Amino acid sequence: xxxxxxxxxxxxxxxxxxxxxxxxxxxxxxxxxxxxxxxxxxxxxxxxxxxxxxxxxxxxxxxxxxxxxxxxxxxxxxxxxxxxxxxxxxxxxxxxxxxxxxxxxxxxxxxxxxxxxxxxxxxxxxxxxxxxxxxxxxxxxxxxxxxxxxxxxxxxxxxxxxxxxxxx
Amino acid sequence: xxxxxxxxxxxxxxxxxxxxxxxxxxxxxxxxxxxxxxxxxxxxxxxxxxxxxxxxxxxxxxxxxxxxxxxxxxxxxxxxxxxxxxxxxxxxxxxxxxxxxxxxxxxxxxxxxxxxxxxxxxxxxxxxxxxxxxxxxxxxxxxxxxxxxxxxxxxxxxxxxxxxxxxxxxxxxxxxxxxxxxxxxxxxxxxxxxxxxxxxxxxxxxxxxxxxxxxxxxxxxxxx
Numbered sequence: 001x002x003x004x005x006x007x008x009x010x011x012x013x014x015x016x017x018x019x020x021x022x023x024x025x026x027x028x029x030x031x032x033x034x035x036x037x038x039x040x041x042x043x044x045x046x047x048x049x050x051x052x053x054x055x056x057x058x059x060x061x062x063x064x065x066x067x068x069x070x071x072x073x074x075x076x077x078x079x080x081x082x083x084x085x086x087x088x089x090x091x092x093x094x095x096x097x098x099x100x101x102x103x104x105x106x107x108x109x110x111x112x113x114x115x116x117x118x119x120x121x122x123x124x125x126x127x128x129x130x131x132x133x134x135x136x137x138x139x140x141x142x143x144x145x146x147x148x149x150x151x152x153x154x155x156x157x158x159x160x161x162x163x164x165x166x167x168x
Numbered sequence: 169x170x171x172x173x174x175x176x177x178x179x180x181x182x183x184x185x186x187x188x189x190x191x192x193x194x195x196x197x198x199x200x201x202x203x204x205x206x207x208x209x210x211x212x213x214x215x216x217x218x219x220x221x222x223x224x225x226x227x228x229x230x231x232x233x234x235x236x237x238x239x240x241x242x243x244x245x246x247x248x249x250x251x252x253x254x255x256x257x258x259x260x261x262x263x264x265x266x267x268x269x270x271x272x273x274x275x276x277x278x279x280x281x282x283x284x285x286x287x288x289x290x291x292x293x294x295x296x297x298x299x300x301x302x303x304x305x306x307x308x309x310x311x312x313x314x315x316x317x318x319x320x321x322x323x324x325x326x327x328x329x330x331x332x333x334x335x336x337x338x339x340x341x342x343x344x345x346x347x348x349x350x351x352x353x354x355x356x357x358x359x360x361x362x363x364x365x366x367x368x369x370x371x372x373x374x375x376x377x378x379x380x381x382x383x384x385x386x387x388x389x390x391x392x
Contacts, residue, residue: 151281
């Protein structure tokens with residue numbers, strides 16, 4: 001958001017925290033696929049209904065998610081189902097995907113995360129006509145105090161050093 | 169012995185639910201108790217990363233501490249002898265609702281600790297609970313292979329297999345989606361082709377699901 005403001009001071013930015021809302025993924029009611037149905041409007045009326053409509057009015061969208069079990073968080077997946085199934089955007093909208101993960105870059109490659117993540121990239125590109133930019137933040141620092149957790153699989157000192165270097 | 173089926177489709181009597189039901193019938197045919205739960209009936213979130221399940225000496229150690237509609241179902245799943253998951257494929261992956269369930273099911277038993285005896289990740293589930301996964305998809309085999317579904321699905325098997333000790337999956341492809349194709353703006357798929365496949369292939373898939381139910385019970389019995 002600081003980056004956006006650095007080049008466009010008056011840019012209006014809205015931050016949405018998906019976990020603040022109660023919603024489900026696509027319910028396969030297929031209302032949006034009906035002949036003479038309303039395009040680009042998900043018929044499910046819940047907490048994210050208006051957010052979905054607003055997304056198609058924006059000039060850019062950034063999605064950010066941690067990686068849980070090789071994929072984006074389920075909350076984002078549910079949101080994307082609802083966003084993308086009702087149709088494609090009438091205008092080009094640049095989008096970006098920011099991924100954060102406990103895994104290192106080497107682990108991401110070893111476990112082919114990008115095969116899973118290619119899906120979001122492909123379909124967002126299809127919906128908004130621009131291939132999304134992607135940013136990966138690896139080896140993230142997860143806990144305020146590692147001593148509180150059973151976390152011997154991770155080396156806190158290495159994580160801290162990495163986090164310090166990567167944050168600069 | 170008990171098998172718990174989790175329907176990750178919003179539709180309660182379509183392809184996914186039908187196949188889950190056949191798998192349960194398979195298990196019931198050899199005298200096993202069965203139960204089916206529909207995820208879309210419940211109001212819940214995916215993992216909220218509170219990390220209470222990883223706290224040293226925490227009261228929720230190895231269990232999901234977040235309380236919502238999913239909590240009783242997670243308890244049932246951890247008490248079951250066999251878990252059967254079913255999901256349609258949305259955008260090359262299981263549904264967000266199924267994924268939320270899986271995050272909450274898997275993360276509490278995915279230890280961040282090393283077992284000092286083996287040097288490996290500490291196992292938190294001290295038993296093998298065979299997990300079955302039934303995927304349904306509109307995509308035919310050629311498309312699902314082109315878009316690497318087998319690789320994507322292999323990671324579900326990998327995670328469920330390493331945490332529960334056994335995982336096996338099956339796919340039902342090129343499924344029939346609508347009761348009445350004429351109502352929808354569908355020119356990408358041919359209703360006649362779909363109907364033909366529905367008639368020929370779906371009964372085979374139902375039998376496969378029935379057999380999977382029996383096989384999973386067999387795997388659970390091996391572990392007793």
